[in-house]
Amino acid sequence: MRADPLTPRANEPEQAAGPARRPRPGRLILLGAAAILLPLAALSGAAALQARAVHSHLTAAHQDVARLAAAFAGGATPSEHDLASLREHTGAARRATSAPWWTALGELPLAGRSFRTAHGLSVAADEAATQVLPDAVRLREVADPARIMRQDGGVELDRLTAADPVLARIQTGLDRIGHNLAALPDATGIGRLDAARARLTAQVEHLAESAGSARTAVRLLPPLLGGSGPRSYFFAFQTNAEARGTGGLVGVFGILTADHGRITVHDLSSNDTLTSAPEPVADFGPDYESRYAADDSTRLMANSNLSAHFPYAAQIWTGLWRQKTGQQLDGAIATDPVGLARVLAATGPVRLPNGEQLTAADTVALTESTAYARYTDKSARKDFLIQVAHAVTDALLHGRHDPVALLRALHQLAGDGRLRMWSTDPQTQEALEDTELAGSVPQQTGPYAALVVNNSAGNKLDYYLDRSLRYELAPCVAGKRESVIRVRLVNNAPASGLPEYVRLRSDDPTHPHTPGSTRIWVSLYAAVGAQFRSAELDGRPLPMSVGAERGHPVLASEVELEPGQARELDIHLREPASARTPVVPEQPLVRPQTTQVIAAPCQEAP
Numbered sequence: 001m002r003a004d005p006l007t008p009r010a011n012e013p014e015q016a017a018g019p020a021r022r023p024r025p026g027r028l029i030l031l032g033a034a035a036i037l038l039p040l041a042a043l044s045g046a047a048a049l050q051a052r053a054v055h056s057h058l059t060a061a062h063q064d065v066a067r068l069a070a071a072f073a074g075g076a077t078p079s080e081h082d083l084a085s086l087r088e089h090t091g092a093a094r095r096a097t098s099a100p101w102w103t104a105l106g107e108l109p110l111a112g113r114s115f116r117t118a119h120g121l122s123v124a125a126d127e128a129a130t131q132v133l134p135d136a137v138r139l140r141e142v143a144d145p146a147r148i149m150r151q152d153g154g155v156e157l158d159r160l161t162a163a164d165p166v167l168a169r170i171q172t173g174l175d176r177i178g179h180n181l182a183a184l185p186d187a188t189g190i191g192r193l194d195a196a197r198a199r200l201t202a203q204v205e206h207l208a209e210s211a212g213s214a215r216t217a218v219r220l221l222p223p224l225l226g227g228s229g230p231r232s233y234f235f236a237f238q239t240n241a242e243a244r245g246t247g248g249l250v251g252v253f254g255i256l257t258a259d260h261g262r263i264t265v266h267d268l269s270s271n272d273t274l275t276s277a278p279e280p281v282a283d284f285g286p287d288y289e290s291r292y293a294a295d296d297s298t299r300l301m302a303n304s305n306l307s308a309h310f311p312y313a314a315q316i317w318t319g320l321w322r323q324k325t326g327q328q329l330d331g332a333i334a335t336d337p338v339g340l341a342r343v344l345a346a347t348g349p350v351r352l353p354n355g356e357q358l359t360a361a362d363t364v365a366l367t368e369s370t371a372y373a374r375y376t377d378k379s380a381r382k383d384f385l386i387q388v389a390h391a392v393t394d395a396l397l398h399g400r401h402d403p404v405a406l407l408r409a410l411h412q413l414a415g416d417g418r419l420r421m422w423s424t425d426p427q428t429q430e431a432l433e434d435t436e437l438a439g440s441v442p443q444q445t446g447p448y449a450a451l452v453v454n455n456s457a458g459n460k461l462d463y464y465l466d467r468s469l470r471y472e473l474a475p476c477v478a479g480k481r482e483s484v485i486r487v488r489l490v491n492n493a494p495a496s497g498l499p500e501y502v503r504l505r506s507d508d509p510t511h512p513h514t515p516g517s518t519r520i521w522v523s524l525y526a527a528v529g530a531q532f533r534s535a536e537l538d539g540r541p542l543p544m545s546v547g548a549e550r551g552h553p554v555l556a557s558e559v560e561l562e563p564g565q566a567r568e569l570d571i572h573l574r575e576p577a578s579a580r581t582p583v584v585p586e587q588p589l590v591r592p593q594t595t596q597v598i599a600a601p602c603q604e605a606p
Helices: 025-036 039-045 048-073 080-096 100-106 112-142 157-182 191-224 286-295 310-325 337-347 363-374 378-398 403-415 426-432
Strands: 231-244 247-259 262-270 331-335 420-423 449-455 465-473 480-491 518-526 531-537 545-549 552-561 566-576 594-599
Touching: 048 080, 048 112, 080 112, 100 112, 112 157, 112 191, 157 191, 191 426, 231 310, 231 337, 231 363, 247 310, 247 331, 247 378, 262 378, 286 545, 310 331, 310 420, 337 363, 337 378, 337 403, 363 378, 420 426, 449 465, 449 480, 480 518, 480 552, 518 566, 531 552, 552 566
Parallel strands: 231 331, 465 594
Antiparallel strands: 231 247, 231 449, 247 262, 331 420, 449 518, 465 480, 480 566, 518 552, 531 566, 545 552
């Protein structure tokens, strides 16, 4: 799944999906300002002398912006000299394009459009420099990560609260600039100028959305982190070597407590200490029951997160904990070994109780592969994984590390679906639903294709699973459009050398299977309103069950994979016509999914 880490992310047509990484709001604003400063060279043929002067000022301003951006990126406060120089040059460009004769030329039919657009771009640059950028500098001072992140693992909640009004002004300023840019003539006859206007409008809208997302974060974190009293969360460490809908089987869990920004993790345990409940601990309605009741999903920890909708899993986890201890938790959080590795990339290596050094480079392989070969005793292996979880969380909360690097790592985790959160508080959860932390299956219309795999064999071979998805959307005709989702699954497990526990076939233990073979339950969450037409597996017709989840039709089938085998699944659909950007979330497994979206224009839908 990809986008700003605090907003849902969509795949752009004609492009392969990849992880989206966004810098902090201050730096984003500078980058946007940089793009605003140079496009006026297109005016060299109209009012050439003045246009050259404008271009000269904006070129100098662009150099100032580059220095300011470098300061922000390095965690330093920008130079007042560079700020003053930037204001001087953008102001000069604005004054030049505000001259009476320039304004008069702007009233001319046709030719005047380029003068009005050039003036509007200069105004946008100057407003960004004089109104938005000062607040970005102020935000850098108020929300300095080194001051927000305490060495005891806590968070200075007062600083987050103080950042909210600053972000509000930034968002308001960007919204105003974006509105004015959108109102400029969009067909001036000067291609470079038109392209600059369109590009800048989109960039400013993006920056405004980022500022809005940052506001959501600074409003959410104080209540989530115990600003008004202690909050306790189920903290799940998923093992995506055995795939589940939200990522992987819960191997280790603990309780995370936050009290006025101070965070502790305690009661770390293996999953066999919280196995099952005598009765279901949650009820999500008939659609859920139809898909998951046979697996006792609302009773068994091992099958608690078969659905891709993280709030379902979170409610089951907290329900199982309540059934065992009587404690009502305030929510749930989840991560995985890939997430732990990225935390270690920011904090540095940690030392385990056995003296072994755990690094970012070896965390995933050690916890999802090597540990199964090293520890043939199940209890010893589980104890080792608990030690890993304890060491990484201790480094996160109490180690001496670069707070900027750590925040960037957490930022990336949220964007990649490797950090999830759910709250029992309805108001807080509603706010979370607008962010990627929620891990929700969205209840919205438009093109949508989410590939979800669950391990049916009870083994750990999803460590070796590669996935690719190609989403092809035909033109819209009579309110409909045909689509094909092409899925490729490759089992890269070796045919020999794997421990028995890694390659076991608990789904069919009485029959012989090729070592390294596996079986996965493949589900495709399709667009709301889509109709299933047909499916083929390796070119042969494949019957698929048709269920539903949160308004989405869900097509499912079991697929057997031999070691080294690649299988190709094509699913044909008829979808409602929609001009919305296709959304293709990615299930967070060990290996990233390769995604491609090819969408013909849809002219007849809103």
